[in-house]
Each structure stands twice: as structure tokens, then as C-alpha cells.
Amino acid sequence: MVDADQTFVIVGGGLAGAKAAETLRSEGFTGRVILIGDERDHPYERPPLSKGFLIGNEERDSVFVQQPGWYAEHDVELHLGQPVVHLDRATKCVTLGDGATLPYDKLLLTTGSEPRRLDIPGTDLAGVHHLRRLAHAERLKHVLTSLGRENGQLVIAGAGWIGLEVAAAARGYGVEVTIVAPAPTPLHSVLGPELGEVFADLHREHGVRFHFGARLTEITGQDGMVLAVQTDDGEEHPAHDVLAAIGAAPRTALAEAAGLELADRAAGGGIAVDSSLRTSDPDIYAAGDVANAQHPLLGGRLRVEHWANALNGGPVAARAMLGQDVVYDRVPYFFTDQYDLGMEFSGHAAPGTYDQVLARGDVGKRQFIAFWLSDGRVLAGMNVNVWDVTDPIQQLIRSGRQIDPDRLSDPSVPLSDLLD
Missing domain, CATH: 3.50.50.60 (FAD/NAD(P)-binding domain)
Structure with a gap:
């Protein structure tokens, strides 16, 4: 009471x-x-x-x-x-x-x-950043503005959502961007290789360089300022600033x-x-x-x-x-905006939990919906530059029904009809 x-x-x-x-x-x-x-x-x-x-x-x-x-x-x-x-x-x-x-x-x-911290030499140098708080964003915004004016170099450790969104923002300021990540594609553990490659292509078209299959081993500097980063495969990338975007x-x-x-x-x-x-x-x-x-x-x-x-x-x-009888059973949801790509993701499809990925629409034009399925049941859906479909995607997930994959991948079939 x-x-x-x-x-x-x-x-x-x-x-x-x-x-x-x-x-x-x-x-x-x-x-x-x-x-x-x-x-x-x-x-x-x-x-x-x-x-x-x-x-x-x-x-x-x-x-x-x-x-x-x-x-x-x-x-x-x-x-x-x-x-x-x-x-x-x-x-x-x-x-x-x-x-x-x-x-x-x-x-x-x-x-x-x-934010998780880089456990490597050089993280005490000026110019090493994290992004979690408003103060971090204010500082990073100032840094990107300065780097853009001076054709500066930003290295981002990590190719997750934060790393990619900051890369898109940095390119908007004219900053040279290199992303270093251990996986073979961006968002590899979330989207898998096929759809991760969609984001790799998007960023490459906007001038971002990727160095996949590697991790930072050291940030080198002079007079307390960042000069470059070293990776575990022996490569070196020039850098004026470094963003650690390796998770939270x-x-x-x-x-x-x-x-x-x-x-x-x-x-x-x-x-x-x-x-x-x-x-x-x-x-x-x-x-x-x-x-x-x-x-x-x-x-x-x-x-x-x-x-x-x-x-x-x-x-x-x-x-x-307050003592009310409530249950938290919302379908997980998140969104991102990068350049001219807008995306919404609903559901949860951890690696190993799904056996099929389907797409309806034009993946090449980045206007499609992707679905992750297990035994014909929709676990998650991602709409890319396709709007007003979150509710039916979440209804498909909630239903737990086996869905005909041919109809699911056919853009001419309304999503709402798949539950009839």
C-alpha cells in the first residue's frame, strides 16, 4: 500500500x-x-x-x-x-x-x-575521447569542427552504432575518418556480414576508411598530443584524435x-x-x-x-x-541516422538464434526491410529508409507464428496481411 x-x-x-x-x-x-x-x-x-x-x-x-x-x-x-x-x-x-x-x-x-576503456598505452594523451555524456558530446563537437577546418584525422576504435554515427557526423564536418574494428564488417555481431556490409558500403561512399580484423595496441603522441595509432597487425594510422567506441x-x-x-x-x-x-x-x-x-x-x-x-x-x-500489476514486455527497439540512411530495428536476434535472413525491397538502393527468422518465426526486423512499418514488424515478432518466407520477402504483400 x-x-x-x-x-x-x-x-x-x-x-x-x-x-x-x-x-x-x-x-x-x-x-x-x-x-x-x-x-x-x-x-x-x-x-x-x-x-x-x-x-x-x-x-x-x-x-x-x-x-x-x-x-x-x-x-x-x-x-x-x-x-x-x-x-x-x-x-x-x-x-x-x-x-x-x-x-x-x-x-x-x-x-x-x-563506456568501455581502451586498455592500451597512450590513452592518457589529449585527444582521446569517449562519448556517453553531454559534456563528452560538447567537447567532441568542438573537436570535429576544428578537425574539419584543418583536414584533421580521426581514428575510431569500434564499428558499432556509436562509432558509425560519430563517423557520419565527422564526415559532415570534413574530418578524415578511419575506423579500426576486429570484426570483418561493421555491426557484425548485430546484423551479420551481409547487412553489416550495407553500412560498410554506405560509409565508404562517404570517404570513411575501414581497417577490419584489427585492434588498437597503442596510441602514440608527442608533447602530450595524439600523433598516430598502432594496430595488432603492425599497421599505423595517423591521427589527431581518437574515439574509443568499443561498447559500454x-x-x-x-x-x-x-x-x-x-x-x-x-x-x-x-x-x-x-x-x-x-x-x-x-x-x-x-x-x-x-x-x-x-x-x-x-x-x-x-x-x-x-x-x-x-x-x-x-x-x-x-x-x-506503486504496487500496480505491470509487466515489461516491450519489443526491443532502436534507431539510427547516418548520412541519408534512416533505420529502425525491432526485436532481438543474437548470433546463433536465427537460421535465415530475408529482405524485402532493394538492398542495393538501401530501401528495404530485413527479417531475422528462426524456424520461420520472425525474431527481428530492420527497416531501412522504409517508414511506418514498425507496428506490423513488431506484431509479426509478437505473434510467434511461422510466416511464409516467399510472402514475407514480397513487397507487394502488405505486412499486415501476413498475420491473416
């Missing part, structure tokens, strides 16, 4: 935390709501950091989830620039970096993830120290939560990048690091904190 004397604390000042606070108020919770973030900025959305804001199409103020005044207007107490350094489950309190202690009746952890790790230190159950690394790591986003402690919940949820639709555990997971997971966790 929830009453007005209760205190709900949210640790993590990103999209999931902000949407949870918003939902608590919209659902009528009149108790105390405290939102704690270790950044000084108000909660913001992260996709613009590698897309619109970095490119220069969106202003800084557009990234924020709510206007700054919203929090006071809705009686949400903000503690910004304050990390939580200790969680005491026995006394139900969290301790902030300044020593302040805050009690809670229910606690939500939305601590997110952090869930920020679980607080939960681990408090004795909460964590998910196995093989299952993606993170804080283990049930289908209502409740942790092993019945008064503590987790949402967003850090949460590894039991997914009713997919039949297993899943940790997702994308915008839609934070957008939708935060409200579900808030409703669960």
Missing part, C-alpha cells in the same frame, strides 16, 4: 529516471520523490549526443527530458552533481558523495552504463556492493530484475541500461542499452513501485 508519507528515491539522472519521476506524479503519487544524478545537467536524452546535437542540427536545450522548472513544479527534489556512494538495504538509506543520507521506502536504480558496461558497482543479485555476464550482465523490473530486494527496482530483465515475450533474460528501453522501462518501474 502506497501512502503520502512514503519516500521514493531514484538513483540515476537520465531518461529512465526522469520518466519514472514523471510517471509517479502522473499516476497520482503524492509522497516524496527524490531524483539523484551524478551529472550537473538536468536529465537528458542520449541519442542526440551522437546524432542531431553532434551534427549540429539540434540545439543543446533540445536534449533535456523536461524543462528545468518542471521538477520544482511537480515537487521532485533534485540532487544533481551528486553520486550515490553507498546503499544500505538494512536501514533503507542511500548516502551521497557529500555525506548526506537520504531514506527511502522504495528505490529505483537507473544508473545506466559507462552497466554501472552495477552500487548494486553489487549492496548485495543485489546481478545477471551473468554471458547474459549481458547488469542488475537482475524480474518482469516487473523488481530486483532481488522487493523494495528496490532497476530500469534502463543497467537492468537485465526477465522478458516474457522473448523467454529469457535481456539487457538493452537503447533509448526506447529507458523511455518505456522507467514508467513501468514507477508503476511497479
